[in-house]
Amino acid sequence: MISRDELAEFYALYTEALDDVRLEEWPDFFTEDCLFRIIPRGNFERGRTLSTMQAESRGMLQDRVTGLRRTQVYAPRYYRRFLSNIRIVTHEDAGARVRQNVLVVQTLIDKQSEIVLCGVAHDLVVRNEERLRFRERVIAFDSEMIPNSLVYPA
Numbered sequence: 001m002i003s004r005d006e007l008a009e010f011y012a013l014y015t016e017a018l019d020d021v022r023l024e025e026w027p028d029f030f031t032e033d034c035l036f037r038i039i040p041r042g043n044f045e046r047g048r049t050l051s052t053m054q055a056e057s058r059g060m061l062q063d064r065v066t067g068l069r070r071t072q073v074y075a076p077r078y079y080r081r082f083l084s085n086i087r088i089v090t091h092e093d094a095g096a097r098v099r100q101n102v103l104v105v106q107t108l109i110d111k112q113s114e115i116v117l118c119g120v121a122h123d124l125v126v127r128n129e130e131r132l133r134f135r136e137r138v139i140a141f142d143s144e145m146i147p148n149s150l151v152y153p154a
Helices: 004-019 021-029 040-046 059-072
Strands: 030-040 053-055 077-089 097-109 114-130 131-141
Touching: 004 021, 004 077, 004 097, 004 131, 021 030, 021 059, 030 040, 030 059, 030 077, 030 114, 040 097, 040 114, 040 131
Parallel strands: 030 131
Antiparallel strands: 030 053, 077 097, 097 114, 114 131
């Protein structure tokens, strides 16, 4: 079983790596065969898979990092991720199904901070290679639209 304390530490390390823009570490938080999806709430609730951002393997996550580092051109910005109400929904043989609220705030150097994503994450966290990892991280965001400035993962 995965404890609440282990999950709290796992999520703290995850958000810290992303908030500190240590993007090369991001794929290591996932199993080799994984699912990462940012999807509108309506699509999620209807069982539709059309997503704003999706990857189906650690390799695809690594490609996303490469794209962000080498090919994307955008104004300098900071992101902060806030996870709250972390709750273990069920324990399964594979690991723990976890749900939590997600808020992502973006700050451009010359502007005030703004919310770029608000929603709920539905995760499957497993033990893999002696550490916790996501097998699934599906973030259903509440709005029908999110700014196209959401370039980093949540």
